[in-house]
Amino acid sequence: MEYHIxxxxxxxxxxxxxxxxxxxxxxxxxxxxxxxxxxxxNVITAIPVSHESVLLSNKLEIALRQxxxxxxxxxxxxxxxxxxxxxxxxxxxxxxxxxFAKNIDSNLSGQSLLLMIDNxxxxxxxxxxxxxxxxxxxxxxxxxxxxxxxxxxxxxxINKSKEIVKNGSYxxxxxxxxxxxxxxxxxxxxxKFVV
Amino acid sequence: MAGSMYESQDxxxxxxxxxxxxxxxxIVMFLVGILRHNITTILSVNQSLSTGEVKxxxxxxxxxxxxxxxxxxxxxxxxxxxxxxxxxxxxGKYLNDPNATANGDMLDPANxxxxxxxxxxxxxxxxxxxxxxxxxxxxFAGFVIIKLPFYLPTRFKEMFQRGIDTQNLDISWVxxxxxxxxxxxxxxxxxxxxxxxxNSAGSAKDIAPQMQMAPNQKDRFNKLHKSLAEEVKIVEHSxxxxxxxxxxxxxxxxxxxxxxxxxxx
Amino acid sequence: xxxIELAKPLxxxxxxxxxxxxxxxxxxxxxxAYLDTNEIDKAEKYLKLVKDxxxxxxxxxxxxxxxxxxxxxxxYEKAIEIYNETLKVDEVNEAVHKRLxxxxxxxxxxxxxxxxLNKYLEVFVSGDEDAWLxxxxxxxxxxxxxxxxxxxEEVILTNPKNHLYYLRYADxxxxxxxxxxxxxxxxxxxxxxxxxxxxxxxILYTNQYLLKSKAEDKxxxxxxxxxLIDLAKEQLAKLYKKSPCEEVVNEFLxx
Numbered sequence: 243m244e245y246h247i248x249x250x251x252x253x254x255x256x257x258x259x260x261x262x263x264x265x266x267x268x269x270x271x272x273x274x275x276x277x278x279x280x281x282x283x284n285v286i287t288a289i290p291v292s293h294e295s296v297l298l299s300n301k302l303e304i305a306l307r308q309x310x311x312x313x314x315x316x317x318x319x320x321x322x323x324x325x326x327x328x329x330x331x332x333x334x335x336x337x338x339x340x341x342f343a344k345n346i347d348s349n350l351s352g353q354s355l356l357l358m359i360d361n362x363x364x365x366x367x368x369x370x371x372x373x374x375x376x377x378x379x380x381x382x383x384x385x386x387x388x389x390x391x392x393x394x395x396x397x398x399x400i401n402k403s404k405e406i407v408k409n410g411s412y413x414x415x416x417x418x419x420x421x422x423x424x425x426x427x428x429x430x431x432x433x434k435f436v437v
Numbered sequence: 438m439a440g441s442m443y444e445s446q447d448x449x450x451x452x453x454x455x456x457x458x459x460x461x462x463x464i465v466m467f468l469v470g471i472l473r474h475n476i477t478t479i480l481s482v483n484q485s486l487s488t489g490e491v492k493x494x495x496x497x498x499x500x501x502x503x504x505x506x507x508x509x510x511x512x513x514x515x516x517x518x519x520x521x522x523x524x525x526x527x528x529g530k531y532l533n534d535p536n537a538t539a540n541g542d543m544l545d546p547a548n549x550x551x552x553x554x555x556x557x558x559x560x561x562x563x564x565x566x567x568x569x570x571x572x573x574x575x576x577f578a579g580f581v582i583i584k585l586p587f588y589l590p591t592r593f594k595e596m597f598q599r600g601i602d603t604q605n606l607d608i609s610w611v612x613x614x615x616x617x618x619x620x621x622x623x624x625x626x627x628x629x630x631x632x633x634x635x636n637s638a639g640s641a642k643d644i645a646p647q648m649q650m651a652p653n654q655k656d657r658f659n660k661l662h663k664s665l666a667e668e669v670k671i672v673e674h675s676x677x678x679x680x681x682x683x684x685x686x687x688x689x690x691x692x693x694x695x696x697x698x699x700x701x702x
Numbered sequence: 703x704x705x706i707e708l709a710k711p712l713x714x715x716x717x718x719x720x721x722x723x724x725x726x727x728x729x730x731x732x733x734x735a736y737l738d739t740n741e742i743d744k745a746e747k748y749l750k751l752v753k754d755x756x757x758x759x760x761x762x763x764x765x766x767x768x769x770x771x772x773x774x775x776x777x778y779e780k781a782i783e784i785y786n787e788t789l790k791v792d793e794v795n796e797a798v799h800k801r802l803x804x805x806x807x808x809x810x811x812x813x814x815x816x817x818x819l820n821k822y823l824e825v826f827v828s829g830d831e832d833a834w835l836x837x838x839x840x841x842x843x844x845x846x847x848x849x850x851x852x853x854x855e856e857v858i859l860t861n862p863k864n865h866l867y868y869l870r871y872a873d874x875x876x877x878x879x880x881x882x883x884x885x886x887x888x889x890x891x892x893x894x895x896x897x898x899x900x901x902x903x904x905i906l907y908t909n910q911y912l913l914k915s916k917a918e919d920k921x922x923x924x925x926x927x928x929x930l931i932d933l934a935k936e937q938l939a940k941l942y943k944k945s946p947c948e949e950v951v952n953e954f955l956x957x
Binding site: 295304308312331422431 | 957
Binding site: 486487488491492495496498499502503506507509510511514531677678681682683684685686688689691692 | 793794824827852858860883887889922926933937
């Protein structure tokens, strides 16, 4: 089983985290799941959803429904979600995210991806990616510990992430919360955020 | 001899009056005002409240807000709060000293400090006023200094023309004591510009000596809490959101305001 | 960052030309700004200036700054110690109380933070809306929605004209599952803040739910519910006309 994170997805997630450094952030992963040998899950892009201090389920639900429609228009699938906790040392999966991700998993018929952001790596700012990847196998297991599961992040993504912090372009990312304040902001396509 | 009170009497005043009387009085009063303000600030620096005092006064503030805005929360939580606060106010739960009696003994050590500060402040306000007033009437008596642009009834003549014993002099001509009074009131405005609105050099309120400080009522809050208990007991809930749906529909034009004639789009 | 840019020249350069009180207020802001951007050594350097001025007198404000420096360094235990000592001397210092609570939140010690905040609010029972809002957030993180609702009710009582409070309350009511009350509070939000997108989504969401639920859970007529749903859909469609997300939302509204 191969999991591949594209440059676009990585940068969007990174920008979302950096833009709201003191809040918890959540978003959805979009891509394609293909069977074969090996089976692949390709995370093509990510859609940032929330940066509010306390996440409530009704908003997530509305966002999810709209993303669903967006996916159908663009022939993509919802293949997972990502989340970063507020406190640096806290790397637990919050209950709400747990349920949310399980929901996505059942809609996808399994093999969905839950990306928890490792805040320490985000601060360290070195050449590693910032994720702790989880897959659901009865409970959430770290991907790298499962045999025959490969996790690849496009190298260019990691390189460019330093750039977008330096030149401030991370601030152009828009999530559902910002959209609710100003509906002229396109949180689904995020055209203004140039990768 | 017939004094023509309707003709303006022109007197020619020595221009040096301007420099030696008007300005000095104004400047002195201004400086004294600033001095007063600074002294009062120094005196009030040491007045900090204890937890108990903060608690009881905020409890009163809460009660008033609760009674004012009770209709915006659902009825169930309203009832909860109503019962809780009725008990709390009645039993003196938030009071600093539930056993306080009315006439807080002024010599009692706990009271001493606040009473002393109150008295100091009162003196700081009064003494300069008396001193200045006697200074002005002593040094600057016996002549008119200024002509008022408006007309006053004769009664005031006695006050404003103290020291000038003529009967016919137009009331508009006043003595320096009256200039003192004008400054007293007028400089209050200037002080609030310079010292900020909370200054202690303001005018009229200091004239009446601040006697409410003296009988330091320790049980002021006890009484307030009791009366709030009564108010809370009788207050009823009328939910402001009861027909909010209709209000919204009417607002957006989906429903006409007349009851029997519902027009749903 | 802006604070640092503006304040630094004031402090370094025209040091003597500022009124005494103003100077130290700006210094305090500068120190806090440095702590925010993690330049702790600079913060300490400026703190020394304050210390020299105050010398041996006890100052709660100075103690608070000491505590904040320890917080920035990550020495939460030390910070808590400093704050507790300060509070022994100066009971009613709200700022220090709040820092103590903040440390516990940063520490991950949410239950202690809730405890302290409750004690604080027993005394400062009126006028501190931020404290109630923070407590509501903490309760939500602990999944105690009922208590969070209580906190928001408190702020509504203090400030019944603020549409954000009604919005928050409605969100929490959704979490508890009381959709009828949620709908009413979303309506009130809309009343206070015309064309509020979140309120419109909220009205749509709650009333769609209510339409399908049992009679005992709702207090308005089906007619009204349907009217509200239509209203929400219409308003959203209208407002989204100028939005790049129009298509998606129109599809969404058809559901």
